[in-house]
Amino acid sequence: MRILFICPYSWEYGGPPKVVFDLSEVFLQSDTNTVAIASVCLKNQKTYTLADKVDLHEFKGSFLSKIWPYFSFKLFFWLLKNAKKYDVIHVHGIWHFPSFVPFVIKSKAKKVLSVHGMLEPWGLQKGAFKKKLFSFLFQKRILKNCDVIHVLKTSEKNDVEQFLGAGSMKSIKVIPNGLKINEFSLNTIQSGVFREKYQLQSSP
Numbered sequence: 001m002r003i004l005f006i007c008p009y010s011w012e013y014g015g016p017p018k019v020v021f022d023l024s025e026v027f028l029q030s031d032t033n034t035v036a037i038a039s040v041c042l043k044n045q046k047t048y049t050l051a052d053k054v055d056l057h058e059f060k061g062s063f064l065s066k067i068w069p070y071f072s073f074k075l076f077f078w079l080l081k082n083a084k085k086y087d088v089i090h091v092h093g094i095w096h097f098p099s100f101v102p103f104v105i106k107s108k109a110k111k112v113l114s115v116h117g118m119l120e121p122w123g124l125q126k127g128a129f130k131k132k133l134f135s136f137l138f139q140k141r142i143l144k145n146c147d148v149i150h151v152l153k154t155s156e157k158n159d160v161e162q163f164l165g166a167g168s169m170k171s172i173k174v175i176p177n178g179l180k181i182n183e184f185s186l187n188t189i190q191s192g193v194f195r196e197k198y199q200l201q202s203s204p
Helices: 016-027 073-085 097-103 121-125 128-144 154-164 193-197
Strands: 002-006 034-041 054-060 088-092 110-114 148-151 172-174
Touching: 002 016, 002 073, 002 097, 016 034, 016 088, 034 073, 034 097, 054 073, 073 097, 088 097, 097 110, 097 128, 121 128, 128 154, 148 154, 154 172
Parallel strands: 002 034, 002 088, 034 054, 088 110, 110 148, 148 172
Antiparallel strands: none
16 A cells, blocks of 8 residues: 655644654554655755654745645655655645645545544634634645544544534544553552662651
8 A cells, every 4th residue: 555644744733743653653554555755845844753664754844834824836746746646645634735636636545634622612713813713714624535534533523524514524533542552551660769769768
């Protein structure tokens, strides 16, 4: 399976790049999968850590990014030429230009969109006028045209349904982010280290 993640893949963008990194590692455990990332980075942003065997296609944002976040003509024309090469296009986040492009370019790829909490009430209040305008022009239509909308929890599903109207999306799946349990194993911490560091007495 050929998978293309679309995400502003920088440290400054927050949590979504970490999710893309982890998903890439999991998908590439199968030799039959290939993974690529299409990203737009703004000036002075640092590219996020890349998993092994992942192809990164990175484009610079244009001056129009001040109006429409992460706007890039080069990304548009690259996707116009290359979207047909992928079986799945997985978009991370909404409101930004890269999340719009796959839905105006013809391809047979299945479209998956992870909302990443961007429809929570507090988030909608930030830049409310622009988001209301974008919602009217394209954002609701994009979400309704997804093959799958991915949310992390039931409350996020409720936010999507409230935004679109219940029953208006084809498929919405609640799938929490995964954790690498071995990274949080208590066996890696020697007994007594914490108490010794902070000069705490042992429990009676």
